[in-house]
Amino acid sequence: MRIRTVIVEDHDDIGRLVADRIAELIRQRNEAGRPTVLGLATGSTPIGVYRELIRRHTEEGLSFARVVTFNLDEYYPMDPKSIHSYHRFMWENLFSAIDIDPANVHIPRGDIPREAIAAEARAYEDAIRAAGGIDIQILGIGKTGHIGFNEPGSGIDSRTRVVTLDLVTRKDAAADFFGEENVPREAITMGIATILEAREILILATGEHKADIVHRAVEGEVDHEVPATFLQRHPNTTFYVDRAAAALLTPVATPWLVDEVQWTDSLAIRAVTWLAHRCGKAVLKLTQRDYAEYRLSSLPAHYGSVGALNGMVFNALGAKIRGRSKLPKGKRIICFSPHPDDDVISMGGILHKLVENGNEIIVAYMTSGNIAVFDHDVRRYVDFLHRMAREGYIAPAPAAGLIAKVTEFLAHKEPGQVDIPEVQDLKRMIRESEAVSGIEVLGLTASAARFLNLPFYRTGTVRKDPIGPADVAIVRALLEQVQPHLIFVAGDLSDPHGTHRMCKEAIDRAIEELYGKSARDENQSSGCPQRPEIWLYRGAWQEWPVTEATWLVPLSQEELRLKIQAIFKHQSQKDTAPFPGQDEREFWQRVEARNKGTAAELDRLGLAEYFAMEAYVVE
Ligand code: F6R
Numbered sequence: 001m002r003i004r005t006v007i008v009e010d011h012d013d014i015g016r017l018v019a020d021r022i023a024e025l026i027r028q029r030n031e032a033g034r035p036t037v038l039g040l041a042t043g044s045t046p047i048g049v050y051r052e053l054i055r056r057h058t059e060e061g062l063s064f065a066r067v068v069t070f071n072l073d074e075y076y077p078m079d080p081k082s083i084h085s086y087h088r089f090m091w092e093n094l095f096s097a098i099d100i101d102p103a104n105v106h107i108p109r110g111d112i113p114r115e116a117i118a119a120e121a122r123a124y125e126d127a128i129r130a131a132g133g134i135d136i137q138i139l140g141i142g143k144t145g146h147i148g149f150n151e152p153g154s155g156i157d158s159r160t161r162v163v164t165l166d167l168v169t170r171k172d173a174a175a176d177f178f179g180e181e182n183v184p185r186e187a188i189t190m191g192i193a194t195i196l197e198a199r200e201i202l203i204l205a206t207g208e209h210k211a212d213i214v215h216r217a218v219e220g221e222v223d224h225e226v227p228a229t230f231l232q233r234h235p236n237t238t239f240y241v242d243r244a245a246a247a248l249l250t251p252v253a254t255p256w257l258v259d260e261v262q263w264t265d266s267l268a269i270r271a272v273t274w275l276a277h278r279c280g281k282a283v284l285k286l287t288q289r290d291y292a293e294y295r296l297s298s299l300p301a302h303y304g305s306v307g308a309l310n311g312m313v314f315n316a317l318g319a320k321i322r323g324r325s326k327l328p329k330g331k332r333i334i335c336f337s338p339h340p341d342d343d344v345i346s347m348g349g350i351l352h353k354l355v356e357n358g359n360e361i362i363v364a365y366m367t368s369g370n371i372a373v374f375d376h377d378v379r380r381y382v383d384f385l386h387r388m389a390r391e392g393y394i395a396p397a398p399a400a401g402l403i404a405k406v407t408e409f410l411a412h413k414e415p416g417q418v419d420i421p422e423v424q425d426l427k428r429m430i431r432e433s434e435a436v437s438g439i440e441v442l443g444l445t446a447s448a449a450r451f452l453n454l455p456f457y458r459t460g461t462v463r464k465d466p467i468g469p470a471d472v473a474i475v476r477a478l479l480e481q482v483q484p485h486l487i488f489v490a491g492d493l494s495d496p497h498g499t500h501r502m503c504k505e506a507i508d509r510a511i512e513e514l515y516g517k518s519a520r521d522e523n524q525s526s527g528c529p530q531r532p533e534i535w536l537y538r539g540a541w542q543e544w545p546v547t548e549a550t551w552l553v554p555l556s557q558e559e560l561r562l563k564i565q566a567i568f569k570h571q572s573q574k575d576t577a578p579f580p581g582q583d584e585r586e587f588w589q590r591v592e593a594r595n596k597g598t599a600a601e602l603d604r605l606g607l608a609e610y611f612a613m614e615a616y617v618v619e
Contacts, residue, residue, distance in 0.1 A: 001218050001219060001249065001250070001251070002218060002219065002232040003203075003217065003218050003231055003232055003237055003238075003239045004237065004238050004239065005218055005238070005239040005240075005241060005246070005249065006238060006239070006240050006241070007241055007242075007243065007246045007249075007252065008240065008241070008242055008243075009242070009243060010242065011048070011206045011207075011242045011244075011501065012048055013242075014048060014049070014204055014206060014240045014241075014242060015047075015048025015049045015051060015052045016052055017240060018046075018049045018052075018138065018202050018204065018240060019049050019052035019053050019056060021136065021202065022038065022049070022053065022136055023053070023056050023060075023062055025135060025136060026062060026063075026064070026066075026067060027062070029066065029135075030063060030066055033066075034066070035066045035067065035068050035104075035131070035132070036066060036067050036068070036135055036136075037067075037068045037069075037070070037128075037131045037132060037133065037134050037135045038067060038068070038069045038070070038134070038135065038136055038137075038138070039069075039070050039071075039072065039134040039136065039137030039138060039190070039195070039198055040069050040070070040071045040072065040090065040094075040138055041071070041072050041138045041139055041140050041148075042071070042072075042073075042086045042089045042090065042093075042140075043140045044140075044498065045140040045204045045205065045206060046138055046140060046204060047093055049138065049204070050093045050094040051093075051466075053094065053098065054094065054097040054098060057097070057098045057099065058097070063099055064098040064099050064100040065099050065100070065101060067100055067104060068104040068106075068131045069090075069100070069104065069105050069106060070106045070107075070124075070127070070128055070131075070134060070190070071086060071090060071106065071107040071108065072139070072147075072148040072149070072189060072190050072195075073086065073108060073148050073149045073187050073188060073189035073190065074086045074087065074107055074108040074109065074110040074187065074188055075110050075184040075186070075187050076110045076117070076162055076184060076186040076187050076188050077110050077111065077184065077186075078110030078111065078184060079110070079111055080107075080109070080110070080111060083416060084176065084177060084416065085110065086107060086110075087107050090105070090107060106124065106127055106128075108120070108121075108124060108160070108188040108189070108190075109188075110184075110187075110188065114162075117161075117162050117188065118161075120188075121159070121160040121161050121162075121188065122160075124160045124190075125159055125160050125194060128194065128197075133197060133198070133199065134197065134198035134199065135198070135199050135200065136198065136199070136200045136201075136202060137195055137198035137200070137201045137202070138202055138203075138204070139195070139201060139202070139203040139204070139228075139231075140203070140204060140205065141203060141204075141205050141210065141213055141214065141217060141228050142166075142168075142169050142172065142213075143168050143169070143172060143209070143210070143212075143213055144166045144168045144169055144213075144226075145213050145216060145217060145225070145226035145227055145228045145229070146166065146169060146227055146228070147192070147195060147203070147227055147228050147230075147231070148189040148190050148191075148195060149163050149165060149169070149187040149188075149189035150163065150189055150191065150192050150195075150227045151163060151164070151165065151166040151169065151227070152166065152224070152225045152226065152227065153224060153225065154191070154192055154224065154227050155192065155224060156192050156193065156196070156224070156230050156233070157191075157192070157193050158191030158192045158193055158194075159190075159191035159193055159194055160188065160189065160190050160191055160194055161188070161189070161191060162186055162187070162188050163186065163187055163188075163189055164185060164186055165183070165184070165185060165186060165187055170183040170185070176416075177415065177416055178415050178416045179415060182415040182416060192227060192230050196230065196231075196233065196234050199236065200236045200237075200238075201231060201234055201236065201237040201238070202237075202238055202240060203228070203231060203237060203238070203239050203240070204239075204240045204241075205239070205240075205241050205242075205245040206241070206242045206244065206245050207242070207244050207245055208244040208245070208247060208492070208541070208542055209541070210241075210244075210245040211244065211245055211246070211247045211248045212248060213226075213228070214239070214241055214245050214246065214248070214249065215248035215249055216228075216229070217229055217231065217239070218239060218249060219249065219250060254271075254274060255267075256271050256296065256299075257295075263298070263299060263302045265312065265316065266547075268299060268302075268303070268309065268312070268313065269313050269316055269317070269547050270547045271296060271299060272286065272299070272309065272310070272313040273313070273317075273546070273547050273605060275290060275291065275294055275296060276604075276605055276606075277604075278294060279294075281606075282604070282605060282606025283310050283313050283314045283317070283605050283606050284310050284311070284314055284606050285606065286306065286310055287306060288300065288306050291306065314605075314606065314607070317546065317602065317605060317607055318607055318608075320546070320549055320550065320551055320552045321551075321552050321553075321554060321602075321607075321608070321610075322551045322552065322553055323553075323554055324353045324356065324357060327350070327353055327354060327357055327553070328354065328357065328359055328485070328486055329357040329358055329359065330357075330358055330359060331359050331360070331484075331485040331486055332359070332360045332482055332483060332484045332485050332486075333354060333359050333360065333361045333362070333484055333485065333486045333487070333488070334361075334362045334363075334364055334478065334479070334482055334484045334486075334487045334488070334532075335347060335351065335361065335362070335363045335364065335487070335488040336364050336366060336475075336487060336488060336489050336490065336503065336507055337363055337364065337365050337366065337435075337490070338366050338367060338490050338499050338500045338503040338539070339365070339366075339367055339369035339372070339431075339499065340365045340368070340369050340431040340432065340434060340435035340438075340570065341369070341431075341434070341435070341438065341567065341570040341573055341587070342490055342500070342539055343363050343365075343435075343438070343439065344438045344439070344441075344442070344563065344566040344567050344569075344570070345539070345567055345587050345588075345591055346490065346537040346538060346539055346614075347488055347537050347614060347616075348442060348562070348563030348564075348566050348567065348591075349553060349555040349559050349560065349563050349595070349612070349614045350488075350553050350614055350616070351363075351439070351442045351444070352442045352443060352559060352562060352563070353553070353559075355442060355443040355444055356443070361444060361448055362448055362449075362450055362478075362482055362484075363435070363439055363444065363448055363449050363450070364450045364452055364475075364478055365432075365435055365449065365450065365451050365452060366452050366454050366457075366475075366503045366506070367452075367453065367454055367457035367499060367503070368427070368428035368431055368432070368451065368453050368457065368458075369428075369431045370419075370424050370425075370427035370428040370430075370431060371427075372431075372572070372573065373427035373430050373431060373572045374572065375410050375413065375423075377427075377430060377571075377572050378406065378410065378423055378426050378427060378430070379407075379410060381426060381430060382402075382403050382406050382407060382426070385399055385402070385403055386399070386403050389403070402422060405420070405422055406420075406422055406423055406426065409422075409423060410423070424458075428451075428453070430572055431570075431572060432449075432451055434569055434570045434571060434572060434573075435449055435451075435570075436449050437569040438566045438567070438569040438570060439566070440569075441562060441565050441566040441569060442562065442563075442566050450478065452474050452475070452478065454471045454474060454475075454503070454506060455468065455470045455471055455474075456468060456471050456502060456506070457499065464498070464499065464502060466502075467502050467505045467506045467509070471506045472506055472509045472510050472513065473510075474506075475506050475507055475509075475510035476510040476513055476514055479510055479511070479514055479532075480514065483530070484532045485530070485532055485533065486532055486533045486534075486535065487507070487532045487533075487534055487535070488534075488535050488536075488537055488616075489503075489504055489507050489534055489535070489536055489537070489619075490503060490504060490536070490537060490538070490539050491504065491536025491537065491538065491617060491619070492537075492538040492539040492541060492542055500539050511531070511532075511534075514531075515531040533618065534618065534619040535550075535551070535616045535617070535618055535619075536616065536617045536618075536619055537614070537615075537616055538615070543594045543595075543597070543598060543615055544615040544616070544617055545615075546598060546601050546602060546605075546615065548617060549615035549616060549617055550616060550617050550618040551615070551616045551618070552598065552602070552613050552614070552615055552616075553613060553614045553615075553616065554599070554610040554611070554612070554613050555595060555610075555611060555612040555613060555614065556611055556612075557611050557612075559612075560592065560595060560596075560611065560612045563591065563595075564588045564591065564592065567587055567588040567591060568588065570587075573587060574586065574587075592612075595612035595613055595614060596611070596612045598612070598613040598614070598615055599611060599612050599613040
C-alpha cells in the first residue's frame with residue numbers, strides 16, 4: 001500500500017477518528033493562542049466528521065473561534081443560497097452549529113462573473129498563504145479518483161481554477177440535482193498543488209461503491225488519470241476507509257499474498273476459490289502444483305493434503321445451498337424493505353418459496369421512497385383522478401381542489417424543488433400500490449404489507465435526518481407485535497443515499513432495545529423474549545460473494561421469471577429509474593444477471609449447475 005491506510009469496522013468510526021485528530025490540533029492551537037487552518041470538503045462522506053465536531057463543541061466546549069477554514073470547491077455557476085451550493089451545505093452541516101467567525105470561512109464563490117474567476121482564484125490561493133497554509137486538509141474521493149473537483153487529467157502543479165466536471169461525477173450528482181441535465185458542467189476547485197501543500201491530509205471513503213477507486217488510489221501507480229494517486233507523493237496523508245471501501249485492498253481481499261496468515265476454514269475457503277478462479281479450474285481439480293505456483297503450499301499442508309483441503313472447501317460451499325425443503329416452514333417472518341421494491345429485487349425468489357412453505361410473512365416497507373417518483377407519473381394519476389371525478393365515480397368537490405393545487409404546483413416546479421405535501425403524499429401512495437401489486441405476484445396479499453414511513457426519511461429531499469428514537473420506536477413496535485422467528489434486513493452498505501444503512505441502524509437499535517446485546521443463543525437460555533434470526537440480503541447494487549454467503553437459495557427459470565414479474569410492478573422505477581447510479585441497466589436486468597451470475601460461479605467452482613441463485617448472510 002502506497003498511502004498509509006486505516007481500516008475501520010464501522011462507517012461511524014471514521015467520523016470519530018478524524019474528528020479526534022482535528023479536535024486535538026484545535027485544542028493545542030487554542031492553548032497556544034494560535035489559529036488552526038482547516039481545509040474542508042463537502043459530499044456525503046465528511047458529514048459524520050462534522051456531526052462529531054459539532055458534538056464536541058456543544059458537549060465538550062471545543063471552541064472554533066480561532067479556526068480558519070478553506071473549502072475545496074463549489075459548483076459553477078451556483079447561487080450560494082441554492083440547496084445545491086456548498087456554501088449552504090457547509091453552513092447547514094457545520095458552521096451554523098459552532099462558534100466560528102464568519103470572516104474566517106472561505107469557500108470559492110460560484111456566483112461571480114466568468115471574467116472575475118481567475119482573479120478570485122489567485123486571491124483564494126493568496127488567502128490560504130496569508131493564513132499560514134492549511135494544517136489539516138479533509139478530502140473525499142470521487143469515483144473518477146477526483147480530489148476536490150480535480151478530475152482525471154488534472155496536473156500535479158494545478159492551482160485553484162475553474163474545471164469541467166467529468167461525466168461520471170455529474171452522474172453521481174444527478175440524484176441531488178433531480179436529473180443529470182440540472183448538474184452544473186463546471187466547478188471552481190483548489191488545485192492538486194494547493195491540496196498537496198497542506199501539512200497533513202486525511203482522505204476518507206466509505207461504502208462498496210468506493211472499493212475500486214480506493215484500491216486504485218492506494219495500490220496503483222501514480223497517474224494523472226487518477227488524481228488521488230498524487231497523494232502517494234505527500235509525506236503525511238492518511239486514508240480512512242471502512243471495511244466495505246477497503247474490500248479490494250490486498251491485505252483485505254487476499255491477505256495470504258502479503259503476509260503469513262493463520263489459516264481458518266473461512267479464510268481457506270476464500271483462498272481456494274480465489275485460486276480456482278486464477279487457475280480456471282473447479283475446486284476438486286486443483287493440484288499441489290497449482291497451490292505451489294501461487295505460493296499457497298502452506299494451505300494444503302495445514303489441512304494434511306490437497307485432497308482433504310479441496311474436499312473441505314467443496315463440502316462447505318455445497319452445504320450453503322438451501323432449496324425449498326431446507327427453508328423455514330410455519331414461522332413468523334418480517335422482511336424489512338428499505339424502499340418499496342428492495343423486497344422483490346433482492347429477495348423475490350425466497351419470498352415466494354417462504355409463502356409456499358406456509359410461513360406468516362409481513363413485508364415492512366421502511367420508507368415511502370417518494371422522492372424517487374417522477375413528476376410525470378403524478379400527472380398521470382392526477383389525470384386519472386380527474387377522469388374519475390368527471391365521470392361521477394368520486395365526489396368532484398375534494399378531488400377538484402387537490403387536482404388544481406397539484407397541477408398548478410407541478411407546472412411551475414423548479415428542478416430539485418421540494419414537493420408540496422400533497423405531491424409527496426401522492427408519490428408515496430403510488431409506490432405503496434406498486435408494492436402491494438409486487439408482493440401479490442409472489443402469492444402474498446395486501447394485508448402482508450406494512451408501510452412504516454419512518455420519520456428520518458420524510459424530509460422531501462435527498463438528504464435525510466439521522467435515525468432518531470421515533471424511527472426506532474416504530475420498528476420496535478412492529479417487532480413486539482409480530483414476535484418474528486426470522487427477519488430479513490438489507491445489509492448492503494453502498495446505496496447512493498445511505499438509506500439502506502440508516503434503515504439497518506433503526507433495526508439494530510430496536511433489536512438491541514428489545515433483546516439486549518447478547519447473541520441469539522444466550523438470550524434463549526436466559527428467558528428473554530426470543531431474539532429473531534437475522535438474514536441479511538444485499539440491495540440492488542451488489543450481491544454477497546459465494547464465499548461470504550451463509551445460504552445460497554437456488555431459483556428455477558420459472559421462479560426467476562416470477563421474481564422479475566414482481567419487479568415489473570414497480571412501474572415508477574421502470575424504464576428509467578430516477579436514481580439508477582452508474583449502472584445503465586434496469587433493476588430487473590441487474591437482478592437477472594446477478595442471480596444467474598451467482599449460480600454460474602458455483603458451476604465454475606465445480607458444484608451443481610443451477611439456473612439462478614439468491615444469497616443471504618446470517619448475522
Ligand atoms: C467535495 C469534493 C469531492 C467529494 C467527492 C466524494 O467538496 O470536493 O471531491 O469529496 O466527490 O463525494 P462523496 O463523499 O459524496 O462520495
